[in-house]
Amino acid sequence: MSPATWTSIGRSVPFIIVAILIDLVWLGAQSVTVTRVTDTLHVRAPEFRFLQGRVLAQLRDGRTARLDVRLELLGRASGPMLAQTEQAFNVSFDLWEERFAVTRLGQPARSVSHLTSTAAEAWCLENVTIPLSAVPAERRGSVWMRLVLRSRDDAPARQTDEDSGFSIRILIDALGRRSDSEAQPLILEAGPFNVN
Numbered sequence: 198m199s200p201a202t203w204t205s206i207g208r209s210v211p212f213i214i215v216a217i218l219i220d221l222v223w224l225g226a227q228s229v230t231v232t233r234v235t236d237t238l239h240v241r242a243p244e245f246r247f248l249q250g251r252v253l254a255q256l257r258d259g260r261t262a263r264l265d266v267r268l269e270l271l272g273r274a275s276g277p278m279l280a281q282t283e284q285a286f287n288v289s290f291d292l293w294e295e296r297f298a299v300t301r302l303g304q305p306a307r308s309v310s311h312l313t314s315t316a317a318e319a320w321c322l323e324n325v326t327i328p329l330s331a332v333p334a335e336r337r338g339s340v341w342m343r344l345v346l347r348s349r350d351d352a353p354a355r356q357t358d359e360d361s362g363f364s365i366r367i368l369i370d371a372l373g374r375r376s377d378s379e380a381q382p383l384i385l386e387a388g389p390f391n392v393n
Contacts, residue, residue: 229387231342236329238392240268240322240342245385248288248297248314252348256290256297263287263349268325270332271341274388279340280331286321332392341388 229242252262269281285302291310297317298310301324309320322344332340 229342229385231340231388231390231392233329233392238270238327238329238332240325240344241319242322242344242385242387243315243319245322245344245346245383246314246318247346247348247383248318252288253290253314255348256288257292259290259292261287261289264321265347265349266321266325267345268327269343269345270327270392271343271386271388272336273339274341274386276341279333279336280327282325282327282331284321284325286324288317288321329392337393338391339389340392341386342390343384343386346383 228244229240232239232241247264248256252264255262264286265283266286267281267283270279271277272279287300287302289298290296291298294311296311297314298308299312299317299320300306300308301321307324309317312320325344329337
C-alpha cells in the first residue's frame, strides 16, 4: 500500500472507533427496561455494572462502600425531569466466600447477603423505585430514564498493628483517596418507555 493509503486509513480509524463505542452504548441501553408493578415503576439494567474498578478494590480492601443511586424520569432524552427518587446503600464484601452483602439505608432498612456482584447490582436497582403517581398521566406514553450512581468511601482504611499511629502507608492512603466531590458518577440514560 502507498503512504497515502495508510494516511487515509489512519484518519478513518478514530471515526470507526467512535462509531463502535456509540453502537456499544446503544446496545447496552437497549437492555434497560422500565416496568410497572402495581403502581410502582422498577428499572432493570443488567449492563449497568458498578461493583468493579475503584469500588471493588475498596471492598476487597475490607472497607464498606456507600452507593447513592438517583433514578430520574425525563420527558425526553436529556429533557426536563418529570420525577425522581434517591436511595442509598452500603455494600460490603466477604473475602472468604467472595460474596457481597447490601444494606438499603433509610426506613425501612433492608439487607441481603451472599450475592454475586451481578445479583447485588440488580438488588440495588430493584430497590430504587418511583411511584407511578409521580409521573403526569399525559406523559406516561413516552418517558426516558436516567440512573446516576455515586460511590463514597465513608470508612477509613483498615489499620494493622504496624499501621497504628503515623506511617508512610497511612499518608499514602490519605493522599491517594479521592474526595466525594472528585468521584465521577456513573450515568445511564435510556428510553423511550411506555409506563401506562
